[in-house]
Amino acid sequence: MPSWAERRSAGARDRGSATVWGALCATLLCVVFGGVLALGQVTGAKQRAAGAADLAALAAADAAWDGADAACDLARRVAAAQDARVVRCHVGGEIADLTAEARAGPYTVRVRARAGPGDAAVR
Numbered sequence: 001m002p003s004w005a006e007r008r009s010a011g012a013r014d015r016g017s018a019t020v021w022g023a024l025c026a027t028l029l030c031v032v033f034g035g036v037l038a039l040g041q042v043t044g045a046k047q048r049a050a051g052a053a054d055l056a057a058l059a060a061a062d063a064a065w066d067g068a069d070a071a072c073d074l075a076r077r078v079a080a081a082q083d084a085r086v087v088r089c090h091v092g093g094e095i096a097d098l099t100a101e102a103r104a105g106p107y108t109v110r111v112r113a114r115a116g117p118g119d120a121a122v123r
Contacts, residue, residue, distance in 0.1 A: 042104065042109065044104055045109040046109045046111065048083060048102040049084050049101055049102035049111040051082060052082035052083070052100045052111075053084070053099065053111045053113035054113050056079040056086055056100055057075065057098050059071075059074050060075035060091055060098060060115065061091075061094060061117075064091050064095075064096060065094075068092075072086070072089035072091060072098075075089055076089070079100050082102075084101060085102075093116075094116045095116035096114065097113075098112070098114075099111065
């Protein structure tokens with residue numbers, strides 16, 4: 001039968017291992033949680049940019065007969081109202097083709113949208 005000192009030294013090697021494993025698990029959970037939060041920010045920014053791009057393209061296509069500059073100015077105002085900005089705008093005939101971007105934290109997302117009459121937009 002092992003003595004008390006031998007039993008104590010065998011158990012002493014495992015002391016504190018649960019604390020280390022607990023700290024590692026907590027760190028891993030924090031990293032996963034941070035990744036989920038970042039993904040949520042990017043998804044929200046993408047949805048906002050897509051909505052702003054769609055609305056701005058529709059507004060620009062509607063104002064296309066006023067000229068490309070006036071249509072793009074209107075598109076910029078519409079995108080700004082959606083907390084986004086137009087980074088590229090092209091109006092040719094009745095078709096508006098633009099790119100809008102939205103920011104969320106350190107992330108910037110760009111989305112392209114086109115709008116025009118149903119038969120002209122397909123070409």
